[in-house]
Amino acid sequence: MLLEKSYQLSELSQKTINLRKYAEHYQGFQSRQKQIEQAVTGTLLFVQSLRAFREREIANLDLNQKADSLLKFIANVEAKFQEDPEWIIDNENFNRNNFDSKVKDLQKALREQLSQAWWLYRIQKMPSTNNEILNVLDKVSAFKPTIQRIRNLDGQIREYNSIPQSSEDFDKVDRLIEELKQCWDGLNADEVPEAVLRFLRVAANEGATRGLLTPEVEDWLTKHRLIDSLRIRLT
Structure with a gap:
């Protein structure tokens, strides 16, 4: 019983240390969360549009290169974050400008190609x-x-x-x-x-x-x- 209590106390102490450690970096985590949420929100609108176009089989967009580059970046970030959550708040690890640039490139490509497809759709039916x-x-x-x-x-x-x-x-x-x-x-x-x-x-x-x-x-x-x-x- 004493040994079991000792283990529980040890675990509780470690959790307390971790909580204190993460509390120190709370603003950093919060900043990253906001940045990623903004990227997701901005891209989601185009994804919804792309889904609507594909339902009508009228959009054949070539986005593989830009999408693959962003997905590769995100997969790497996710893997590193799983290993060590603090990794993501280090600017040298998570390059904010690089992330923003990849997101904006993809959004720009989506906007331009969807706009062109929408213009052609209306012209052809008019x-x-x-x-x-x-x-x-x-x-x-x-x-x-x-x-x-x-x-x-x-x-x-x-x-x-x-x-x-x-x-x-x-x-x-x-x-x-x-x-x-x-x-x-x-x-x-x-x-x-x-x-x-x-x-x-x-x-x-x-x-x-x-x-x-x-x-x-x-x-x-x-x-x-x-x-x-x-x-x-x-x-």
């Missing part, structure tokens, strides 16, 4: 809304409300520059793009012949062929003083 063509259509009273809505939607989509962080963020823009497509397809009015609508829609996108400019279409364009707004190009 219908053509050529302003010159919209200006032509806007001269017809039957088109004015729809043209205004198209311009508003187009502006909202192009201003949505924040990198999505979830599928919900993608859905918001997808809904705007879908509404834009519906507005464009819905350019219709009883007083506008179907042949004219078809000609104007095609002209606003890939460009209309000469065959679509029928006498009916030409007469309508002339009547509404739009004939001189047409431009003929060879392809």
Whole structure:
């Protein structure tokens, strides 16, 4: 019993010594913790975005080199910390500038590549809304409300520059793009012949062929003083 108590007292004494030792370095540990937490928080936002992009299979980012370098650094720090917690508060061991530099390099690469992927995603899904063509259509009273809505939607989509962080963020823009497509397809009015609508829609996108400019279409364009707004190009 006495021997057992002696061992317990010895262990308690060692814990007390350790606690005192760590208390002396409390601020150092706290500083490292804050630095690492800030790095994790800043990177987590990009990781969430990357996950959302990959769920839609639209991001093929080349981050292996920068990510591997940071992960190797972190793995080494973790191993050293497990061996001796005090190791991490020594500036010669844990190079703060080196750590910050690796984190910032990775975040920069994520930001640039995700921004580019997001821009391409929107461009590829957007219908053509050529302003010159919209200006032509806007001269017809039957088109004015729809043209205004198209311009508003187009502006909202192009201003949505924040990198999505979830599928919900993608859905918001997808809904705007879908509404834009519906507005464009819905350019219709009883007083506008179907042949004219078809000609104007095609002209606003890939460009209309000469065959679509029928006498009916030409007469309508002339009547509404739009004939001189047409431009003929060879392809």
